[in-house]
Amino acid sequence: MSRDPQSDTWDKVWESRKGDSTEMAMLHDRMMAVLTDVVDVKGKAALEVGAGRGADSAHLSRLGATVTVLDFSSESCKQMRKTAEQLGVDLNVVEGDATAMPFPAGSFDIVFHQGFLEHFEDPAAILSEQYRVLRPGGYLLIDVPQKYTLYTLRKKIAIMRKTWFGGWETQFSIGQLEKLVSSCNFKVIRSYGWGFTGSFVFLRRPGIRRMWIRVAQGLRSVRGAGGRSEATDEAAPITGTMGQKRYALWLVDNVGVLAQKK
Numbered sequence: 001m002s003r004d005p006q007s008d009t010w011d012k013v014w015e016s017r018k019g020d021s022t023e024m025a026m027l028h029d030r031m032m033a034v035l036t037d038v039v040d041v042k043g044k045a046a047l048e049v050g051a052g053r054g055a056d057s058a059h060l061s062r063l064g065a066t067v068t069v070l071d072f073s074s075e076s077c078k079q080m081r082k083t084a085e086q087l088g089v090d091l092n093v094v095e096g097d098a099t100a101m102p103f104p105a106g107s108f109d110i111v112f113h114q115g116f117l118e119h120f121e122d123p124a125a126i127l128s129e130q131y132r133v134l135r136p137g138g139y140l141l142i143d144v145p146q147k148y149t150l151y152t153l154r155k156k157i158a159i160m161r162k163t164w165f166g167g168w169e170t171q172f173s174i175g176q177l178e179k180l181v182s183s184c185n186f187k188v189i190r191s192y193g194w195g196f197t198g199s200f201v202f203l204r205r206p207g208i209r210r211m212w213i214r215v216a217q218g219l220r221s222v223r224g225a226g227g228r229s230e231a232t233d234e235a236a237p238i239t240g241t242m243g244q245k246r247y248a249l250w251l252v253d254n255v256g257v258l259a260q261k262k
Helices: 007-016 029-038 054-063 074-087 122-135 152-159 174-183 206-218 236-242 246-250
Strands: 045-049 067-070 093-094 108-114 134-145 186-194 221-224 228-232 252-261
Touching: 029 054, 029 108, 029 134, 029 206, 045 054, 045 122, 045 252, 054 067, 054 074, 054 108, 067 074, 074 093, 093 252, 122 134, 122 174, 134 152, 134 174, 174 252, 186 246, 228 246
Parallel strands: 045 067, 045 108, 067 093, 108 134
Antiparallel strands: 134 252, 186 252, 221 228
8 A cells, every 4th residue: 555645634634724724824934935045936936736725835926926836635725725815815726646747847937845745655756746847947945854853753653553644754864855856856055954842842841932932032033054034933042053054954843955956
């Protein structure tokens, strides 16, 4: 039996989250900052694959990109249309298969996804299909769970017990992710990481977390492991002191790369 995601599984996931308006509005701001640090998205054709609620795509639409969102879950597509309506943006919502996308070769300037690639047993095949739909010189932005975290341990236990919400999921070290992307004929131009609550469990204690966030907000901006962004979360003090240090990417919850089609 394939470990790849099934549409009915994700229909149930998105159906269960239908009333969660906070998630609908959630923006992965550090990921978006990495992209907009390098790419002027205005006028660009962008594609988000496995877009979920579509909040990141809505952000790019506001910045002037022409955005298509693709997901094979019909429930996800319904909720993306709702996101677009409520946020007042234009999103071209397409229900389709990420392994064989319904777009001609060279259709997009930007392809991106967050929390998507880890659900596939053969991620190289997914990236090859994304390479196909990118224009020469186009950009690929990927964001995935980092390997060495307590989240990974909890996930592996849940998978063994067959209680993990997605059925199966993997994870990547930053080195593994860079190697994978490079093997698919992309040139990695920036690597980054964000989030520490999975690695630093003490931040889940409300009092400590509030104090930590006050420190973060005192830093008006930080340079983390991937470009300048506002200090909006509990990771900011650590990323601010680590700066561009490579070891930061083995401590964060999520890692990502921005790459360019050769």
